[in-house]
Amino acid sequence: MMNYLIILAGAMMIVAAVFAVEAKKILDAVIAMSVVSLVSVFLFIAMRAPDVAITEASVGAGLVTAVFLVSLFKMKGGDEQ
């Protein structure tokens, strides 16, 4: 059961990573990157690392996304490609 869940989480991470790299708009890429971090929290819990999971949940999914979005809004016109 756990193995299937790990495979499912890995597939989600790979799809989200490909989308983050290939997306046309940078906003979409930042959100997909935060999805990669968020799903990796599940992998950390499955590998019995609760300390790392709590850190990644607060840092990877929260602070990095917020820092990227704020700096993205600071450079106007950086979003068009």
Add this chain to the structure above:
Amino acid sequence: MRRLYAILIAAALVYMLISFISTVPGYGKVDLKERVSDAFLSKSVNAQNAKAWMEGKAIHRQPAKEIYGKKAKEEGSANVVTSIVVNYRSFDTLGEVTVLFTAALGVGLILGGSRRKRYGREANFVLRTSTGILVPLIIMFGAYIFVHGHLTPGGGFPGGTIIAMASLLLYLSDEKFFLSKASTGVLEGSMGGAYVIIGLLGLAIGGYFLYNFLPNGVVGNLVSAGIVPLVYIAIGLKVGAELSGLVTDLHSEKEG
């Protein structure tokens, strides 16, 4: 054409990594007897023969013994990850805190300013009202996480990040909110100094830097593990002030 070359290079790298993976023990098949972590887990680092370890012999095995709820001889924190981060490898952590300080200093030098950048947008009513309720709860949760770092999962680094999230919420909800450089800087500097002073006290009392000079107590109690809770409180406040200052730098602009 460029994409094709990129795919080829990435595929070669993945092939190299996968063929490297076949040389390490498989997923979940690790034998902890061959690793240093065995001594960390059984809290018997002082009992090891350092010379034999350096010559490549296996570490000295410890018999099964009860640890939780007993008086600790060597190290008294129930969370083994915390005991490695703050006690056995504490000098390493001091260096990493310095790296984080340098990164925050760089952001301050590049983007820092003395004025709040206005976007001319009023925040949502729901956000403005709920911020007043949520911010004390978030700060209390962050403090709980780093005070209980030696008993439950967590510690100074995630606790400090959660406190920084509270200041980020304040910045998002209020256009006029601005943390002064002095407040975050003083908290950050004094807490970094407290870490070094604790280390120097250990040098004066026990003979080496960051020596655990307080009594260890009973494993599992809140007041236990000597200097570990003190150091984690210092790290938590320092990281919280540092990342709050980083969020402040992102929201500020230069005068004129």
Add this chain to the structure above:
Amino acid sequence: MVFWISAILIGIGVYGLLTQKNLFKQLISLSIIDTAVNIFIIAVGYVDNGKAPIYSKAVPEFMEGVFVDPLPQALVLTAIVIGVGVLALGASLLVKVNEKHESIDVENMKGVGE
């Protein structure tokens, strides 16, 4: 299996670094590689049917094969927080580059390579 996931994620990150011309996309690729390497290091220390390395009322005594390896977790714990500092430094550099060259796309930058 977790090793494979992290290896493929590293491959995707390197592909993004090589193909994307937008500097922000390259920063995002670096962040993906960061996450993948952390997963790899944690997976090196996993023991089958192991428990989280925390002594409690349920797991009061030390025995062989009860806990997973705590040392990689201690290393990754600090590496994640340093990662956010470095990524924020990169993002702030990008804001300055955008102010000076009016674009963060490598090919549209003003005053570079002309």
